[in-house]
Amino acid sequence: xxxxxxxVSAQAACAxxxxxxxxxxxxxxxxxxxxxxxxxxxxxxxxxGVSTAYPQLVGxxxxxxxxxxxxxxPYLQKIGTKIGWEVMxxxxxxxxxxxxxxxxxxxxxxxxxxxxxxxxxWARGLAAFVGGFLILFxxxxxxxxxxxxxxxxxxxxxxxxxxxxxxxxxxxxLTASLLLKRANGGN
Amino acid sequence: MDTMxxxxxxxxxxxxxxxxxxxxxxxxxxxxxxxxxxxxMLKVMLTAIAVGMVGAAALATFAPDVAHLKVKxxxxxxxxxxxxxxxxxxxxxxxxxxxxxxGLGGGVRDGLLAVAGGLxxxxxxxxxxxxxxxxxIQPLDLGKLTLHETLRLPYLPTALAVAAxxxxxxxxxxxxxxxxRA
Numbered sequence: 001x002x003x004x005x006x007x008v009s010a011q012a013a014c015a016x017x018x019x020x021x022x023x024x025x026x027x028x029x030x031x032x033x034x035x036x037x038x039x040x041x042x043x044x045x046x047x048x049g050v051s052t053a054y055p056q057l058v059g060x061x062x063x064x065x066x067x068x069x070x071x072x073x074p075y076l077q078k079i080g081t082k083i084g085w086e087v088m089x090x091x092x093x094x095x096x097x098x099x100x101x102x103x104x105x106x107x108x109x110x111x112x113x114x115x116x117x118x119x120x121x122w123a124r125g126l127a128a129f130v131g132g133f134l135i136l137f138x139x140x141x142x143x144x145x146x147x148x149x150x151x152x153x154x155x156x157x158x159x160x161x162x163x164x165x166x167x168x169x170x171x172x173x174l175t176a177s178l179l180l181k182r183a184n185g186g187n
Numbered sequence: 188m189d190t191m192x193x194x195x196x197x198x199x200x201x202x203x204x205x206x207x208x209x210x211x212x213x214x215x216x217x218x219x220x221x222x223x224x225x226x227x228m229l230k231v232m233l234t235a236i237a238v239g240m241v242g243a244a245a246l247a248t249f250a251p252d253v254a255h256l257k258v259k260x261x262x263x264x265x266x267x268x269x270x271x272x273x274x275x276x277x278x279x280x281x282x283x284x285x286x287x288x289x290g291l292g293g294g295v296r297d298g299l300l301a302v303a304g305g306l307x308x309x310x311x312x313x314x315x316x317x318x319x320x321x322x323x324i325q326p327l328d329l330g331k332l333t334l335h336e337t338l339r340l341p342y343l344p345t346a347l348a349v350a351a352x353x354x355x356x357x358x359x360x361x362x363x364x365x366x367x368r369a
Contacts, residue, residue, distance in 0.1 A: 043250075044255070130304060147283075
């Protein structure tokens, strides 16, 4: 019985594994590419990190409207409000995504392929906004986000990266599972 | 534009392009990924981390002059609480700070809204910093610890071993997914 079952599952694995060998699956190709971008970043300036640029950009803009703001805020004193590598990195990310969308083979759907969690469009929009608020507040408190703490932190074997990853996944998995449960109940 | 700005822009374009091609403009990818209904997010992340891990350790070992590593400090309370808040936000938005920009550049409304929320969140943190710093950032700051230094292991072999483990997880996830589809 047991040998029969393992044989069947081995055959199934072979069958599904075969087509993927014909071409590199997108997750492997682009995941590997992100790794190479990381190596390029480390070799030129510093490891990838996205979230510092948000408060730098905010500080830069608010200081234009209300001069003296950047000087009055200890956090901005610490990280600076220069339009440097970090801020240009986030400008580049948006441009790179636009480029990918416009070039052949790019994903041009504006849809999120979101499970039916938020019934109304305005509710989903609010969730994106509130979620955006929380990821930046949390990332700045922790000193990094998915890129700074995970793509870069864990890649450097930094203990802070492992702790951040564990904490973020703990509440992330819980929240997403609860939301999707609600979505399935609605279906 | 100075060299730093140019390098930042170039790195960002490559990073954003790859993230968009991997599918991260769609916030559903992250939400389903966190609920373990789709392993694409995990597979992309773990692959990228493993490649970066080997690259970082190889650079540090063979070309230390160009290895601009930057290990972040482990201030336990801030990293922990920040991570917990971050996870909730990531699940609700379906984005992290980087992929929200990919959504924005990819023409997804939710990406624009998440970036806008992010700028407000960053503004709120700037204002909250003087109050939070003495309670969550200063205490229990253990410094820039790494796994290999803490365990007194050589860097490159440790990085290769952990990267191989991550690779193993990716292969396992891929097999699970293939089996579920079959």
